[in-house]
Amino acid sequence: MNERNSPPANAPFGDRLRHYRDRLGMTRPVLGGLVGRSPDWVKDVEGGRLQQPRLPMLQRLAHVLNVGLDDLVGGPVPIASYTKGAHGSLSSVTDALTDYPIDTGDITPLTSAELAGRASAAWQLWHGSARQRTAVAVVLPDLIRQGRLAARLHDGRERRAAHRELARIYHLVQLYLAFQPVPEMVLLAGDRAMTAAQDSDDPHAIAVAAWYMNHIFRNSGERDAARIDLSQRAMKLLDPERGGEDLARWGLLQLACALSHAKSGREGDALRHWDEAHRAARGLGRAYAHPWLVFGTSMVDAYAVTIQADLTHGGTASRLADRLDLDALPSATRRSFHLTESARAYLMRREPVAAVALLRQAETASPETLKFSPWARSAILELSETGTPATRRDAAALRSSLGLEAA
Template sequence: MPEHAHTSALTFGQRVRRLRERQGQTRPVLGGLVGRSAEWVKAIETGRLGVPRLPLLLRLADVLGVKDLAELTGEERLTASSYTKAAHDALPAVKGALTTYQFTSPDEQPETVESLLGRVRDAWSLWHGTGRHRTRIAVVLPDLLADLQHAARVYGGTDRRRVQVALAETYHLAQLFLSFQPAPELVILTGDRAMAAAQDADSPRAIACAAWYMNHVFRDAGERHEARVDLAMQAADLLNPDRDREDLARWGLLQLAAALSYAKIGKRGDAERYWDRANDAARRLGDTYAHPYLIFGRSMVDAYAITMHTDLVRSREATETADRIDVASMPSATRRSFHLIETARAYSLQNEPIAVVHLLKKAHRASPETARFNLFTRSAVAELADTGPAVVRDDARALRRDLGLPIAA
C-alpha cells in the first residue's frame, strides 16, 4: 500500500504519536515543550481529546518539525508557515541571488581577496548589529555572493581556498536570513552550498562552521538525531582544540550542537555531558572571549544552557540559569534577542505569562526582526493576545501589532 494511502487513514492522535516517535521524543518531553502534561499527550494520541485550537496546534507542529499541518490534521493542504512564519520583503531578491547563475568571463578581473574578505566581515557586523539586521543584510547579500562566486572561478591556489571559505561564511549569512521564513528548500540549499564550499577550500575550520549550521538544517528538516550528532563529531575530529583559539572555539561550538541535539530528544545525561565539554572550551577561552562572528564564548554557552534545560522540560533549572546570566554582555543584538526569547520559552513552561510578555518585549527591543521571525514569539504572542490573562492581554496585543501579526477572526 502506498505511504500516502496508509497515512491518510490515520487519526489526528495517531499522527501525533507517529511524528513524536519519529522525533525520538517521549510523551513528557513533547508535553513539556508545548506547555502541557504527558497525560494530555496521551489523551491526544488515544483520541480522548480532539484537535486543539490553532495557536496550540501550531506550537505542536513546530515542536514536531511539521511544515504542513496536513501531516497532523489530515485535512486539505494547509501550511503551518502560512500562520507561523513571516516572509521578509527582501526574500524574493535573496532567492533570486541564490538561484540565478551568472557566467561572467574569466577574463574579467575579480575583486582582490582582501577586499572580499573585508566585505564579508562587514556583512557579519551588520547581522549582529542593532536594528533591522535582516533588512540590512539582504541589501548586501546578492552582490557579495555574485562577486565571491566569480572570484572562486577565477582565482587559483591559496587565494581560491580563501575565497571559498569566505563564500561558505556568506552562505551561512544567507541561511540565517532565511531562517524562520517560508523557504525551507532555500535553507537546505544554503547549508549544502556552504558545506561544499568549505570542503572545496579543504579547511577543517570552515567545515566545522558548516557542520554547526547544517545541524540547524537537519533539525528543521526533521533529520534523525543520530545524523546531527555524527556530523558534529566528525567535523570536531578534524580540529585540534589545543592548537589555538580558532580551533578551540569551533570545537566547543560542535560540542554545543551535540548537547542541543540530545536535549531535543530528552536525553539529559548525554546533553549535559556535551554541554560540559562546550563549557570547558569556553572556560579555556576566557570569560571575555567571543568569536567574531560565531559569538561562541562564555556568555553563549551559558545562555544555551537555558535552551538545553527548556528542551529537557526542566523549567526550574532553565529559569534559575537565566537568573544568573546577563545577556547584555553578549556582543550580538540578534543573539541577545534570541536568548531572551528562549528564556521566555522557559517561563512559559512554568505558566508565567507576565514574565513571558516582559521578556518578549525586551527581545523585540533588542532586535525587532529576530523577534518578528521567531516561531515561539509569534505563537505565544498570538495566544496571549487572544486568551491570556487580563493583566497581560493589552501588552500582548501591543506586541502583536509591533510584530505585524494578524488578528484572529
C-alpha cells in the same frame, strides 16, 4: 513529506499527533512538557477525548514535532498569521542564490582579501542591527555573486581563500533564510557552504560549516545520528590545545552535539557535551566572544537555557535564565533569541507574566529575530487570547507590532 512517514490522509487529528510523536520516539510527558501541557492532556488529545487544539497550540506542536501545520492537521491551514512569514527581500536573496555566473570573460574578481572585508562587514550588520534581515538583504545578493565569481575565477591559494570566504557568505545566507517558507533554500545554502568550506581545505571553515549544518539537521528532526556524527568528525580536524580559533570552533561543535542530544532527550550526553563547550569557552577568557560566531562563555551559558528547556526541565531552565547576563553578548539577534528562549522556559512553568515581559525585551533587542521565531509567533498568539487581562493586553500589543494579526 515522504508518504512512508505520513499517516493516512483521512486520519483524525489525534492519530496524526500520535503518529508524528512516535516517529520521533517522543514520550507523552516530553511532548507535553515542550508545549506546556500535561501528559494526560496529550493522551486525551490523541485519544479524541479533547478536540483539536486552537491554532497557536497547533503551531507549537508542529514546531516541536518538526512537521508542517498542513501535515499535522491533515489539510490546509488558511490563516497565514500562524505560519512562517517571508521577509520583503526574500526573492532577491533566493534569486542570487540560484543564479549561476556563466559569462565571466570580462570580469575582474575581487581579491580574497577584498571579499573577506565585505563578508566581515556583512556579519557586522547581522550582529549589530536590530533589524538584521533588512540590513543584510541590501548587501547579500551582490555579495553572493562576488563570492561565487572569486571562487571560480581565481587559482591556487587565492582560490582556496575565496572559497573560505564564500562559505562565510553562505552561512549568513542560511541565517537570513531561516524560519522563512523556503526550507529547500536553507538546505541549499547549508550544502553550498559545506562544499565551499571543503574546497577551501581549511579545517576552521569545515568546522563552522558543520555547526551550521547541525542547525539544519536539528530543525528537520529526521537526521539525529547524521548531525552528531558530522560535528564529531569535524572536531577531529581541530586541535583545542592550540587555543584560539581551534579551541573556539572545537567548543562550538561540542555545543552543537549538546543541543542535538537535548533535542532528542538524551540528558547525560547533552550535559557532557555542554560541559566541554563551557570548558572551551572559559579557556578563551571570560570576556571572549568570537568576532562573528559570537562563541564565548555568554553564548554557552545562554544555550544552557535552551538545553534544559528541550529536556523539559522548565524550573532549571528558568533559574538559569535568571542568572544570564545577555548584555555581554555582542549581537542584537543573539540577545533577542536567548531572551525568547528564557520566555519559553517561563511559559513551561506556566508563568505568563514573566514570559510576556521577556518577549517584550526580545522585541526591543531585535524585533525581526522575534518575528521570525516560530515558537515566539505561536506563544504570542496564544498569550494574546488567554491568561490575565494584563498579559493578554501586552501580548496583543506584541502581536500587532509584529504583524501577527489573524486574518
